[in-house]
Amino acid sequence: MSALSASSPSAWPLPTAQAQLDFLGNIQAVLEDGQFVATYKFALLTALADLAVEMGADDGAPCRLTLADIAGKFVAYYWQQAAPFAGAGDAGVLRQSTGAQAAVLNLLAGERSIGLGTVAQLRASPSRWQSVLTRIARIIREQPLHRLQVVAGEARIFLYPHDEHAEAITLLPGVAYQLRRFHPLVTGLARARWMSLIRDIRANRNMVGQAHDLERFLFGNERQPITHQLPMLTDQQRGLCLYCGARLRAGDTHVDHFIPWSLHRFDALPNLVAAHGQCNLAKRDMLAAERHLERWVARNAAAFREPPPGATDPASTTGDAALRIARWAYQRSDDNGAAVWLQGRQTERLSGRYRRMLEV
Known part of the structure; x- marks a missing residue:
């Protein structure tokens, strides 16, 4: 594609x-x-x-x-x-x-x-x-x-x-x-x-x-099961929550759609992240702040340069498709003046740095 x-x-x-x-x-x-x-x-x-x-x-x-x-x-x-x-x-x-x-x-x-x-x-x-x-x-x-x-x-x-x-x-x-x-x-x-x-x-x-x-x-938002991806995602993130950077704990680790499922239904690995349950629940269906976006882009650049063995849709399991979807989502949010999630109940506005991060 x-x-x-x-x-x-x-x-x-x-x-x-x-x-x-x-x-x-x-x-x-x-x-x-x-x-x-x-x-x-x-x-x-x-x-x-x-x-x-x-x-x-x-x-x-x-x-x-x-x-x-x-x-x-x-x-x-x-x-x-x-x-x-x-x-x-x-x-x-x-x-x-x-x-x-x-x-x-x-x-x-x-x-x-x-x-x-x-x-x-x-x-x-x-x-x-x-x-x-x-x-x-x-x-x-x-x-x-x-x-x-x-x-x-x-x-x-x-x-x-x-x-x-x-x-x-x-x-x-x-x-x-x-x-x-x-x-x-x-x-x-x-x-x-x-x-x-x-x-x-x-x-x-x-x-x-x-x-x-x-x-x-x-x-409806009938999502495909994704919890089986948790071990791979945890390993790619070196055991750290993508959002707060603290060590992930057994029994309190969620798989989150970085670009929210409610915005675009994209279940491919590059859009999935391992996160603390508290961080995931606080983020809800919001886009993540640019500091989180920067970590996500860096993780994908290292982990998804090539599709995983046996991938039936190689284009969606490399980082480029995820970058394009993210660029669309962040540009749309910026145009609408929407806030993005930072941590807990804190939100902020986009600065425009996302454009450089999401160059394909």
Whole structure:
């Protein structure tokens, strides 16, 4: 996975204010068009936004995404949804198409039926994982990839040029930047329409009814188990809490997402840290102060220069993806004037030093 880069920042100017308004107008038009027979378009738009955060840059450069990248996101989104939903009435796998069940759901339900309870367990078998990605990539190529940019029956190419035979797409100049900037808005709108379509599908009505937990089931913060990473993280940090620097104690050591899970769901090793329970609970869902960021960047530079042996997604287990996500998160926090966590109940404002620390 790689973002196309430019020789200088001026080579890819940022979109103008009018261009950004036009972009949001196109997103709105796509989501309000009403020509939806399955949830794939919502998943694809969400995947493009998430991958722009993970792989895009802070300029207006185009960004290349392989269909395997996008397929990996489909697995992450649909895995929980391929489990039975016990809502207002009958229990069963929610229908995600107005016709027969969506093929991605059938595929992942089949994987779950053989005892694979988590995406991590699926990834643990490289051949099985690659087979799933290949099959989902084919579905993406044949269905939502060319249909996403059709509004009222006419093509509106504002995200990426489409080649039905390609194994990758390239986001047009300025698109990755705008998906990063408007990430909460784009993903929020896509998920709202996704949930609305599921409620409207006749086959789901006995299961869904007026269930208030549907959103949590579809998009909730169901984290993959990560405590098994504790010994490795403790060793990489020489037995010290990343935040306070004191010796970690048995029975009081937590695994924390350095970039909070609530901001971006990134479970790869570079985003996990070992911390005292007290520090972790005090930090909550906040970004850590720049002094902690500096230690995190240094740890990752030493520990994750290369992907670990047997990694099924090498790009996400090296430090570059984590740096890009962190740069997006800290820039967003800085733009919003949000405070970051220092220690205990103390917070502070960003100084701007994070930009130098997070150069990729």
